[in-house]
Amino acid sequence: MSIPESSHRQYRQTLILGLIRSVDELFPQEQLKIAYSILDGIYCEFDNSFISVREVTRIEDHLKKWVADDQHLQFQLEDDGFFHCEVNGKIINSLYPPLPRSAPIYPFRLIHYPPGFILLFSNPDHPEKLAPFIPPEKLAATFLETQRWGENLHLAEVKDVNQIIWEQHSQELICLAEALHEKKVSLIADRILKQRKNVRIIMISGPSSSGKTTFAQRLATQLRVNGLRPVALSLDNYFCAREETSKDADGKPNFEALEALDLPLLNIHLQSLIEGEEIECPIYDFASGRRKPHGTKMKLLDDQILVMEGIHGLNPRLLSSLDRNHLFRIYVSALFQLNIDPYNRIPTTEVRLIRRMVRDDKFRGISPENTLVQWASVRRGENTNIFPYQEEADVMFNSSLLFELNALRSYAEPLLISVPQEHSQYPTAIHLLRLLSHFEPLDISKVPFNSILREFIGGGIYSY
Structure with a gap:
């Protein structure tokens, strides 16, 4: 049985405080x-040393004993936007409240992952058990690369970015972050060119509000x-007829399911394009829930390469009949943010939520309350259709920008403040307001017009 994200967050934060205590002792x-x-x-x-397997085992045993002892936790929300929690006589800042006591608690593990370790939690959809851990080598390498890049620029925490803004040097920071994006996009394009003899189709996928559309246009x-x-x-043109599509829990057509696509026809058409043949690409009419009688003629010329974007882009079952060498898969996501301090990281999930809320209000006429309500369903779809396949990617693109929450603050704050106190999502709105309070506002006029951030705040050169 699944549990609310807020409850699961408390479980995670409780274990984190226990971990801090164990390491300190x-x-x-x-x-x-x-x-x-x-x-x-x-x-x-x-910070400055390698952690051995034996040391990780000692920490895990110590943490398990602390949980079993059913320790009482003292914490209080203060004006600085943190919950102040007492650990071994010291006050530790926390973005989230822990549980009142350390037990009962859901299962956890510590896994040696050089040069550090991973504290593995249960998933909120199945909190009673731990999923098997398969090392995400590509994802970890992307995290590490971005982390080291920030450290090389002497940007380790949010306060470092805030200091740059206070000193009115934000233009340099923006230029550096955007230059990194452009360099990464260019390197991906170069890699595709080197494999040009085989690669005919580029598949782009990633979770909501990752900036996939802007990335695709910059890659183009x-x-x-x-x-x-x-x-x-x-891919939308390959949807099956609405009456043939399976239903979700609310009785509506589940267009997020892989089976909602006509996979045999899609595979036949793509194989034909790879072989230089002409196809008639279907046109799906969402009003009628059926394809139009006539499609669009299409042929892939020698200097052309097909680009497809969709939530199933990394799923091996999507194009199972095609030679893998003809495909180049790209995973795009906001993968990394600076920490507020050594113990408080910025969840990239919440960064994407803020991006989505700003975009929904500005371009889609969706209220912040509705965005917050829909987010749980969005996350379930990501957990089912995207995250399990991220290691299938040939390359990962981190769409995070070190300054983005500073830039988004002036857009997001009024929206979050407008959420009524009686609304079910009011606690989430208050939490996000506390999170944003740690970021010095940034003048967005300095953000380039081709920036991924423009996909959410507007003023960009691309059409969406």
């Missing part, structure tokens, strides 16, 4: 850093620089 000379989330856990490390520009002509093909 076992290794008082070390500084623990909670670096980033990874799968259903968090990756942790010591770099592909053109390399002499390739990208051609877009929408």
Whole structure:
């Protein structure tokens, strides 16, 4: 049985406080850093030393004993936006409240993951058990690369970015972050060019509000620089007729299910395009729930490459009959944010939620309350259709920008303040307001017009 995200967050925060206590008691000379989330856990490390398997085992045993002892936890929300929690006589700041006591609690594990370790939590959909841990090597490498890049620029925490803004040097920061994005997009385009003899189809996927549309258009520009002509093909045109589509829990057609697509026809058409043949691409009419009588003629020329974007882009079952060498899969997501302090990371899920809320209000006429209500359903779809397949990607693109919450604050705050106190999502709105309070506002006029951030705040050069 699943549990609410707020309850699961308390369970996680309780274990994090217990972890801080355990490290403090076992290794008082070390500084623990909670670096980033990874799968259903968090990756942790010591500032200046490698953690051995034996040390991880000691920490896990100590933490399990603390949980079993049913410790009472003292915490209080203060004006600085943190919950102040007492750990071994010290006050630890926390973005989230823990449970009142350390037990009973859902299962957990500590996994040695050099140079640090992972504190693995249960999933809120199945809190009573732990999922098998399969090391996400590509995802971890992307996290580590971004983390080290920030450290090389002496940007380790949010306060470092705030200081740059206070000193009126934000333009340099923006240029550096955007230059990194452009360099990564260019490198991906170069890699595709090197595999040009085989690669005919580019698949782009990622969770909600990752900036996939802007990424796809920036990639298209770099592909053109390399002499390739990208051609877009929408997966939406391959939906089955509405009456043939399975229903979700609310009795509505489940267009997020892989089976909602006509997979045999899609595979036949793509194989034909790879072989240089002409196809008649269907046109799906959402009003009638059926394809139109006539489609669009399409043929892939020698200098053209097909670009497809969709939630199932990384799922091996989508194009199961095609030669894998013809495909280049890209995973796009906001993967990394700076910590507020060593113990308080910024969840990238909440960054994407803020992005989505700002975009929904500005371009889609959706109220912040409705965005917050829909988020749980969005997350369930991601957990089913996207996250399990992220390691299938040939390359990952981190769409996070070090300054983005500073830039989004002035847009998001009025929306969150407008959420009525009696609304079910009011506690979430208050939490996000507390989170944003740690970010110095940034003048968005300095953000480039091709920035991924423009997909959410507007003023960009691309059409969406």
